[in-house]
Amino acid sequence: MEAAKKQNRAAEENKNKGADEVKLLNDELSKLKTQIVKLESEHEAKEKEIKSAEANSLALKNQSEGFLLEYDRLLAENQDLRDQLRAIDESASHSSGKKNMVLSQNRTLLCIPSLACTCKDGRLSEVRTTVAAKGLMAWPLAECLVPNGDRMDDSGE
Known part of the structure; x- marks a missing residue:
């Protein structure tokens, strides 16, 4: 009988050890599942970030x-x-010395020998027409130096 009691006691101890091990393993399994969920969430966030960066990179490239x-x-x-x-x-070097308009870097029109138009009568519209007729760009006229060195504005004065 004592042998049976020892066997029962040993079985109880093994059962308790097994239950403790199962409990520990279940706790560890629960922690690992939580960690998996967290890692999957981080992975999805990183994938979204990568896709966003790739789209931004493509937009910058375009x-x-x-x-x-x-x-x-x-x-x-x-x-x-x-x-x-x-x-x-x-053409100015081959012209007969007529004074005409060219736009300088500071957007001021200067009278220089060039096109077959005149600015001595003070009519800027004639200069615009002649510049456009020559196939050149017609710039907004700000001011002009007429042949005598006087300045005139867009009003032609």
């Missing part, structure tokens, strides 16, 4: 390409305008 195209267009336009100015200067 914007950069647009800027490059605009830069190339402006370079070509600049070269065209320089060529036009060079042609005006060349």
